[in-house]
Amino acid sequence: MVYLWAILAFGGLVVLLSLVLIIAEKVLINYGICKLDINVGEKPLEVDGGQTLLQSLFANQIFIPSACGGKGSCGHCKIVVTEGGGPLLPTETPYLTRKEQKSNVRLACQVKVREDIYVRIPSDLLSVKMFTSTVSISETMTYDIKLIRLKIDGDEKISQRPGQYIQIQAPSPDGPVFRAYSISSPTYEDDSVEMMVRLVPGGIGSTFLHELNVGDEVIFTGPYGEFYLNDDPETEIICVGGGCGLAPMKNIIFSIYDKWPDRSCWLFFGCRGTGDIFYLKEFKELAKKHPNLHVVYALSEPEEGADWSGETGFVHLPVDKMLEPDLERQAFLCGPPLMIEAVTRVLEDKGIASDDIFYDKF
Ligand SMILES: Cc1cc2nc3c(=O)[nH]c(=O)nc-3n(C[C@H](O)[C@H](O)[C@H](O)COP(=O)(O)OP(=O)(O)OC[C@H]3O[C@@H](n4cnc5c(N)ncnc54)[C@H](O)[C@@H]3O)c2cc1C
Ligand code: FES
Incomplete structure (x- = not known):
C-alpha cells in the first residue's frame, strides 16, 4: 500500500512538473x-x-x-x-x-x-495547395461507407497522380483538425475530388464528412502521397484494397484505362460480408470494355446462405492463387496493416521487388 502511494505521488509530481514546464515555456520564454x-x-x-x-x-x-x-x-x-x-x-x-x-x-x-x-x-510537397470546395455528391455506398464528391470552387484545378490523397479540415472542440482521405476520382477529373469514407464511430473527420450535405463548404489540402504509376504499358498493375482501400484503386484503374485501354491490371478487393461489397457492378462493366482488367472480390466472412459464388477467405489467398510468378509488375495496396503485410509477403514471393510495391495503411 505504501509503495502504491509512493508511485502515485511520484507520478503526480512528474505530471505537475511537466505542466509547469509547458506553461512556463509558453508564458515566460520568448x-x-x-x-x-x-x-x-x-x-x-x-x-x-x-x-x-x-x-x-x-x-x-x-x-x-x-x-x-x-x-x-x-x-x-x-x-x-x-x-x-x-x-x-x-x-x-x-x-x-x-x-x-x-x-x-x-x-x-x-x-x-x-x-x-x-x-x-x-x-x-512545396506545390501542395489549400482548396475551398463545395459538396456536390453525398451518396451512401454501404451501411458505413459514403461516397463524397467535392467540387473545387472557382476555376482552380487539382493535379494529382493516381493513388494520392487529400487532407480535409474538420472542426473539433480543440480547433480545426486534418484527416487523410484517398482520392477515388481519376486524374482527368481535375475540377473535383471524390472520396469513399468509412464512418469510424465517434471519429472527428469521418463523422464530419458523413454529416455533410450537398452545398456544404469543405476546405482541404493536397495532393499528397508517394504512389508513382509506371508509365510502361507492358508493366502489369496489381491493385489490392480492403475496406475503404478501394478508393485509390478506383482512381488508379479508371486513370489507367483512360490512357492505356489494353493494359493488364488486376483488382483484388477484400471485404467481410456481402453488405461490404460496393462498386463491383461498375468494375465489371469496365472489365467488359477492357478484357485485360481482372476483377476479384473476396469475402472473408460470407453470411450463411449468402448469394455469393466468388472467392472466400482473406484477400491475399486469391492473390496467391491467381497471379503467375515472375512477370514485370507494379503493385498498389491500401487497407488495414495486417492485410498489407500478408499481401506484401505474397507479392514478394511472386517476384515483385519491394520498390515496386506501394502501400498506404489505414
Ligand atoms: C494515407 C491515408 C489515406 C486514407 N484514406 C482513407 C479513405 O480513403 N477512406 C477512409 O474512410 N479513411 C481513410 N483514411 C483514414 C482516415 O484518415 C481517418 O484516420 C479515419 O477516417 C478516422 O478518422 P476520424 O477523424 O473519423 O477518427 P478519429 O477522431 O481520428 O478517431 C476516433 C477514435 O477512433 C479510433 N480510430 C481511428 N481510426 C480508426 C479506424 N480506421 N478504425 C477503427 N478505429 C479507429 C481512434 O483510435 C479513436 O479512438 C486514410 C488514412 C491515411 C493515412
Ligand atoms: S502529423 Fe506528425 S506524426 Fe502525425
Whole structure:
C-alpha cells in the first residue's frame, strides 16, 4: 500500500512538473523571430519561435502530410532538418528507421522552432495547395461507407497522380483538425475530388464528412502521397484494397484505362460480408470494355446462405492463387496493416521487388 502511494505521488509530481514546464515555456520564454530556411535559400522565411515546425510551415502555406493532425501518432510528417532542430525526441524514434535518423529525418509536428532552423522539403510537397470546395455528391455506398464528391470552387484545378490523397479540415472542440482521405476520382477529373469514407464511430473527420450535405463548404489540402504509376504499358498493375482501400484503386484503374485501354491490371478487393461489397457492378462493366482488367472480390466472412459464388477467405489467398510468378509488375495496396503485410509477403514471393510495391495503411 505504501509503495502504491509512493508511485502515485511520484507520478503526480512528474505530471505537475511537466505542466509547469509547458506553461512556463509558453508564458515566460520568448524565442522571438527565427529564420526558417527551406532547401538552402530556395524559400527563406521568418516565423514566430515557440511553435512546432509543422505549425510554422502551415502558417506559411506549406502543407506537410499530417494524417493524425500533429499528434505524433501517424509518422507522416517526416522532413529533413539539417540544423537547428534540437536533439531527436523519444516521441519521434518509433516512426524513424535507423537510416532516417542518421539522415536527419525528423517529425515536423514534434520539432519546435526555438532557433534558426534549416530544412529540406521535396518539391512535390512545396506545390501542395489549400482548396475551398463545395459538396456536390453525398451518396451512401454501404451501411458505413459514403461516397463524397467535392467540387473545387472557382476555376482552380487539382493535379494529382493516381493513388494520392487529400487532407480535409474538420472542426473539433480543440480547433480545426486534418484527416487523410484517398482520392477515388481519376486524374482527368481535375475540377473535383471524390472520396469513399468509412464512418469510424465517434471519429472527428469521418463523422464530419458523413454529416455533410450537398452545398456544404469543405476546405482541404493536397495532393499528397508517394504512389508513382509506371508509365510502361507492358508493366502489369496489381491493385489490392480492403475496406475503404478501394478508393485509390478506383482512381488508379479508371486513370489507367483512360490512357492505356489494353493494359493488364488486376483488382483484388477484400471485404467481410456481402453488405461490404460496393462498386463491383461498375468494375465489371469496365472489365467488359477492357478484357485485360481482372476483377476479384473476396469475402472473408460470407453470411450463411449468402448469394455469393466468388472467392472466400482473406484477400491475399486469391492473390496467391491467381497471379503467375515472375512477370514485370507494379503493385498498389491500401487497407488495414495486417492485410498489407500478408499481401506484401505474397507479392514478394511472386517476384515483385519491394520498390515496386506501394502501400498506404489505414
Ligand atoms: C494515407 C491515408 C489515406 C486514407 N484514406 C482513407 C479513405 O480513403 N477512406 C477512409 O474512410 N479513411 C481513410 N483514411 C483514414 C482516415 O484518415 C481517418 O484516420 C479515419 O477516417 C478516422 O478518422 P476520424 O477523424 O473519423 O477518427 P478519429 O477522431 O481520428 O478517431 C476516433 C477514435 O477512433 C479510433 N480510430 C481511428 N481510426 C480508426 C479506424 N480506421 N478504425 C477503427 N478505429 C479507429 C481512434 O483510435 C479513436 O479512438 C486514410 C488514412 C491515411 C493515412
Ligand atoms: S502529423 Fe502525425 S506524426 Fe506528425
